[in-house]
Amino acid sequence: MFTVLLAIAILVLLSLIFGAILGYANVRFHVEGDPIVDQIDALLPQTQCGQCGHPGCRPYAEAIANGEAINHCPPGGQATIQALADLLDVEAVPLDGDHGAESAKRVAVIREDECIGCTKCIQACPVDAILGAAKQMHTVIADECTGCDLCVEPCPVDCIDMVEVGVTAKTWSWDKPQGIAATSLNIIATDRQAEVAH
Amino acid sequence: MSAVNMQTANVFSFHGGIHPPENKAQSLQLPLGRPSLPSELILPLGQHIGQSSRPLVKVGDKVLKGETIAINNGFLSSFLHAPTSGTIAAIEERLIAHPSGLSDLCIILIPDGNETWTKLEPLSNWQDISKTDVLAYLSEMGIIGMGGAGFPTQVKLQGAHKNPLTHFIVNAAECEPYITADDMLIREKTLELVLGIEILQHLVEADNVVIGIEDNKPTAIAALKSLLTKRNSKIQLAVVPTKYPSGGEKQLIQLLTGKEVPSGQYPADIGILCQNVGTCVAVHDAITLGKPLISRFTTLTGDALKNPQNVEVLLGTPVAHLLDYADSEQKKLSRLIMGGPMMGYTLDSAAVPIVKTSNCILAASKKELPPPAPEQACIRCGMCEQACPASLLPQQLLWFSKSQEFEKAEHHNLFDCIECGACSYVCPSSIPLVQYYRHSKSSIREAREANVKSDLAKQRFEARKARQDAEAAEKEAKRLARQKATSSKATDAKKAAPAKAAPTATAAPASNDESKKLKVDIAIGKSKLKKLQKQLLEAQENEHVEEINSLQLQVTDQEKAIASLEEQLAQVPSAAPVAPVENTAKASPAPVSDELKKAKVDVALIGVKLKKLQKQLSETPDDQELKDKISAFETDLKAAQDTVSKLSENTQPSANTAAAEPKAVISDELKKLKIDAAIAKAAVKKVEKALKKAEEIQAPEIESIRQQLQEAQQRADELEKALANPETTAPKVAAAKAEPTAANLDADAAKKRKIDLAIAKAGVKKAEKNIQLLKEQGKDEAEINASEWPSKLKEAQDKLAALEKEQAAETTKSPATTEASAPSTPVATENVDADAAKKRKIDLAIAKAGIKKAEKNIQLLKEQGKDESEIEASEWPKKLIEAQQKLAALEAEESTSATSVSTPVEKTAAADSEAKVEPEMDLTTQIKKEKIAVALAKAQINKLNKRLENSPEDADSINQEIAATEQRLQSAETLLEKLIHSQTNMQENR
Numbered sequence A: 001m002f003t004v005l006l007a008i009a010i011l012v013l014l015s016l017i018f019g020a021i022l023g024y025a026n027v028r029f030h031v032e033g034d035p036i037v038d039q040i041d042a043l044l045p046q047t048q049c050g051q052c053g054h055p056g057c058r059p060y061a062e063a064i065a066n067g068e069a070i071n072h073c074p075p076g077g078q079a080t081i082q083a084l085a086d087l088l089d090v091e092a093v094p095l096d097g098d099h100g101a102e103s104a105k106r107v108a109v110i111r112e113d114e115c116i117g118c119t120k121c122i123q124a125c126p127v128d129a130i131l132g133a134a135k136q137m138h139t140v141i142a143d144e145c146t147g148c149d150l151c152v153e154p155c156p157v158d159c160i161d162m163v164e165v166g167v168t169a170k171t172w173s174w175d176k177p178q179g180i181a182a183t184s185l186n187i188i189a190t191d192r193q194a195e196v197a198h
Numbered sequence B: 001m002s003a004v005n006m007q008t009a010n011v012f013s014f015h016g017g018i019h020p021p022e023n024k025a026q027s028l029q030l031p032l033g034r035p036s037l038p039s040e041l042i043l044p045l046g047q048h049i050g051q052s053s054r055p056l057v058k059v060g061d062k063v064l065k066g067e068t069i070a071i072n073n074g075f076l077s078s079f080l081h082a083p084t085s086g087t088i089a090a091i092e093e094r095l096i097a098h099p100s101g102l103s104d105l106c107i108i109l110i111p112d113g114n115e116t117w118t119k120l121e122p123l124s125n126w127q128d129i130s131k132t133d134v135l136a137y138l139s140e141m142g143i144i145g146m147g148g149a150g151f152p153t154q155v156k157l158q159g160a161h162k163n164p165l166t167h168f169i170v171n172a173a174e175c176e177p178y179i180t181a182d183d184m185l186i187r188e189k190t191l192e193l194v195l196g197i198e199i200l201q202h203l204v205e206a207d208n209v210v211i212g213i214e215d216n217k218p219t220a221i222a223a224l225k226s227l228l229t230k231r232n233s234k235i236q237l238a239v240v241p242t243k244y245p246s247g248g249e250k251q252l253i254q255l256l257t258g259k260e261v262p263s264g265q266y267p268a269d270i271g272i273l274c275q276n277v278g279t280c281v282a283v284h285d286a287i288t289l290g291k292p293l294i295s296r297f298t299t300l301t302g303d304a305l306k307n308p309q310n311v312e313v314l315l316g317t318p319v320a321h322l323l324d325y326a327d328s329e330q331k332k333l334s335r336l337i338m339g340g341p342m343m344g345y346t347l348d349s350a351a352v353p354i355v356k357t358s359n360c361i362l363a364a365s366k367k368e369l370p371p372p373a374p375e376q377a378c379i380r381c382g383m384c385e386q387a388c389p390a391s392l393l394p395q396q397l398l399w400f401s402k403s404q405e406f407e408k409a410e411h412h413n414l415f416d417c418i419e420c421g422a423c424s425y426v427c428p429s430s431i432p433l434v435q436y437y438r439h440s441k442s443s444i445r446e447a448r449e450a451n452v453k454s455d456l457a458k459q460r461f462e463a464r465k466a467r468q469d470a471e472a473a474e475k476e477a478k479r480l481a482r483q484k485a486t487s488s489k490a491t492d493a494k495k496a497a498p499a500k501a502a503p504t505a506t507a508a509p510a511s512n513d514e515s516k517k518l519k520v521d522i523a524i525g526k527s528k529l530k531k532l533q534k535q536l537l538e539a540q541e542n543e544h545v546e547e548i549n550s551l552q553l554q555v556t557d558q559e560k561a562i563a564s565l566e567e568q569l570a571q572v573p574s575a576a577p578v579a580p581v582e583n584t585a586k587a588s589p590a591p592v593s594d595e596l597k598k599a600k601v602d603v604a605l606i607g608v609k610l611k612k613l614q615k616q617l618s619e620t621p622d623d624q625e626l627k628d629k630i631s632a633f634e635t636d637l638k639a640a641q642d643t644v645s646k647l648s649e650n651t652q653p654s655a656n657t658a659a660a661e662p663k664a665v666i667s668d669e670l671k672k673l674k675i676d677a678a679i680a681k682a683a684v685k686k687v688e689k690a691l692k693k694a695e696e697i698q699a700p701e702i703e704s705i706r707q708q709l710q711e712a713q714q715r716a717d718e719l720e721k722a723l724a725n726p727e728t729t730a731p732k733v734a735a736a737k738a739e740p741t742a743a744n745l746d747a748d749a750a751k752k753r754k755i756d757l758a759i760a761k762a763g764v765k766k767a768e769k770n771i772q773l774l775k776e777q778g779k780d781e782a783e784i785n786a787s788e789w790p791s792k793l794k795e796a797q798d799k800l801a802a803l804e805k806e807q808a809a810e811t812t813k814s815p816a817t818t819e820a821s822a823p824s825t826p827v828a829t830e831n832v833d834a835d836a837a838k839k840r841k842i843d844l845a846i847a848k849a850g851i852k853k854a855e856k857n858i859q860l861l862k863e864q865g866k867d868e869s870e871i872e873a874s875e876w877p878k879k880l881i882e883a884q885q886k887l888a889a890l891e892a893e894e895s896t897s898a899t900s901v902s903t904p905v906e907k908t909a910a911a912d913s914e915a916k917v918e919p920e921m922d923l924t925t926q927i928k929k930e931k932i933a934v935a936l937a938k939a940q941i942n943k944l945n946k947r948l949e950n951s952p953e954d955a956d957s958i959n960q961e962i963a964a965t966e967q968r969l970q971s972a973e974t975l976l977e978k979l980i981h982s983q984t985n986m987q988e989n990r
């Protein structure tokens, strides 16, 4: 009987000690914010376009953390869905067409001589990528533009175009070879007669 | 003695490597060739790593050989020089030598054949001046690494100062098969090379200077050896065994020093600098001869060339020119390669130019470079691992690259791969390994860049949000503070009032005391209200939307407070009928004027609200709720205006009865006048703004806006006059007040019409858009017709037409009224002429807009697939013709009146300088307008051309339209020219 009581007492004591340690650790090493939301947010393209139905990427990240589908972000496209699926360990599903289609990267360009300087586009731009002042010609800082489209609608004179960012020699990247059984034209080292050097 | 001094360095070895057939002898049969000048030189602006250079020349400029034609664009960029004298023919996109086969911006130079050098300024005192200056000079001479990547040399040299250098290595290994350009360079320019190395050594001060050269270049080695011995040089010569890729920077470093450059680091991090022989010679030429980098040695080789050889070729020479020079046989040529067979890439076109980094053109026959065998599965033989000079695990990297596991590939040091191709070369399964690595690398780079961008976007987004929140919080805080201040003041006053009242009104009854207190409160509240109104006015003038809102709220609050106080006050005297006489005398005029004020405020408030709603409405034209609200407000407004006019009538007698204190009343009146004047001025300003905007977008409502402006100005003038002599103007004020309300009503009607118009237009646009969308979605005509949109479109168009008609009728009516009213106002007499001219111009603009609209509509009908007869049946062609006729008539009128108007103006110019400014202003605005018209026409042509490309089946109609638009463009351009001409004339006259 005593041994049983002793065992119980020891276990209770131990659990109290560990509980205290855990409790302390919880306070001491408390992480601010919601790490999973941060992780999801980091995977989203940050275009801030609102096509997902949320006012920006972070709200959508929060919604995903609360169980919303991961396929509502057209700018991110399939790559983002895949990354989200990997992170959350869920099935990767195709992009939900209701929210828009994946499109090539674009930037806004203001036809400057038509701009009347109404500043409406500035107010619409989520990343402050438009420069201008009332009654002055406005222009888009192409490097900062996320191509979210939000400035096109408010423009009263329709002088904003979304222009596809073409591939230049500097941004071009190599294709993936076709895979097994395909000949690739770009690989040159062919005239092989020699042996590996030793 | 000298033989002893000539040092030979130790040679180590590196892992892996292969021995492909060298094929170097072919191009060494002939001596160095110097091809003739090509018919044009193509100079890409991005010949180096980093930002493209910025062109310094314009098309048509004449340049001399060696002249700078482009300057660096940032830190990691370079200069570019004219390789020969000639003319800049163009700066345009041309195909460049790049694995992508894409084009890039190039300067096109047509040589004049004289080869006239610009003045050369060698840096003869390079030993005495600061090293930074020498580096800057090298940058200006356009020197970049000529070995491969094209890294700007001065940047590399600067980086070498990070750590003390143990070794300065000159790379003469040239390990890639076929290429002999460096070999030839060493033979031809031995002295220049050594002098260049000495200059560089002076700049970097390394402990050891070593030239690394493969043992398959005996002639070059001998030449170097003898020269180094003769010069008693400290430069060491390290002859390394031939093995591919000993010329790789890291491999050569390992060969010569035994040190390995750690993964992810640069040679400079371990105190080593590498420079290609070509770069050393270029440095020598730049510093001692003053010649910028404008030519290079290039190997022309391959079985498809009859005369393979090395050439010294001007940068920008098209490859095709060199192929001709070396007698290429088109039949034999199967693949054209830029660079060597291991690391080069296939060229799709021979039109690409030689750039600073092109070391070889390989015109290979089919036998020489047969198409690679199909890829097979990796058998994990490990040959690639054996061959890899970077000691990587190529099969592992392949695995990760294939499965897109880029993170793991990075962990396996993918970025240490030098893309030498040794693994591909030995792979028995013919796997294009390097291709996979290149793809993975670029994917990773892209992802990194995207990451950087999205981080930036996030930062900016968050910063913006923080800013907006802060702004909102600040406003809220201000509002609260203001509210607090008001209430505390009120309570203070309440507290103070009894204290003040106590000594004077000890005998007075309690009700009197109370009424006094209330009055004080009311006075305070009123002054507060006045202040708020002033702020509101200011806010309106500056168009601070948020402020206006909050101010309005406060104004209404304040008003309510005053009203309730007044109510109380009204109750107090009735409760205490024995109120002092003077009190009633004071109080009786007050309520009337107060009421008047209140009514006016109501009018202003409702007006502002109405405006806001209208704005909203123009943004969301379909909102029935909004429309209802607007009409409700409009009735409110009217009612309020009525009360205002009624009350102002009442004020007159009450002011007379209140003659006991005439001064106070007058000053009150004066205040009111001032406020009215301010309001009128603000109105003028606003209307002017609107007018300007309308002009800029060529809106058809210019006319009515102008009218409004005139009215507003008139009113402001009158008010100001009244303000100037307030005593005599009491009746006038009333008249002035009555007039604006009428004017307001008119303007309101016009506004409403305009809004209707805008809504109708927006409806048309939306319907069109939707139809377009349906079309894009591939729905056929029938389906589209079945949808509601075409009918909606029709409806909207009808409505638009009706509204326009109405508007037109109105505009014809309104000039008459303004004309009628014009003589009665003495202010405007001198402006009448100018006004007439203006009106004519406006008519013109309207007519033009009408033509445009008609054309557009016809076009629309055409697009909708209606045939000619249907279009004819519609009203538009008729309208178009009408509008054109009107335009012609107006233009004729304009030209006659322009002369008649301009002469008197010039005559009176001396007398009245203001009058002179006006036509000029008109001219400039007109020029601006014309410019916009030209731009619009151009844009339309562009759009049409695009459409032509997209839908060749409509080619006929589109072509017609293009022609029409071009005509329009032409006429607009001629008009513009004329205008500019007359403007310059006018300026000269002045």
Ligand code: SF4
Binding pocket: A044, A045, A046, A047, A048, A049, A050, A051, A052, A053, A054, A055, A056, A057, A058, A060, A072, A073, A074, A075, A076
């Ligand atoms: S759709 Fe994507 S990019 Fe756009 S706001 Fe939503 S998460 Fe951000």
Ligand code: SF4
Binding pocket: A107, A108, A124, A125, A126, A127, A128, A129, A130, A140, A144, A145, A146, A147, A148, A149, A150, A151, A152
């Ligand atoms: S400029 Fe326009 S498209 Fe670009 S980020 Fe701003 S709102 Fe979006």
Ligand code: SF4
Binding pocket: B384, B387, B388, B389, B390, B391, B392, B393, B394, B416, B417, B418, B419, B420, B421, B422, B423, B424, B433, B434, B437
């Ligand atoms: S290409 Fe890369 S992986 Fe292949 S052998 Fe060369 S360094 Fe190694």
Ligand code: SF4
Binding pocket: B377, B378, B379, B380, B381, B382, B383, B384, B385, B394, B395, B398, B423, B426, B427, B428, B429, B430, B431, B433
């Ligand atoms: S050499 Fe080719 S087959 Fe052999 S392990 Fe490497 S990749 Fe696989």
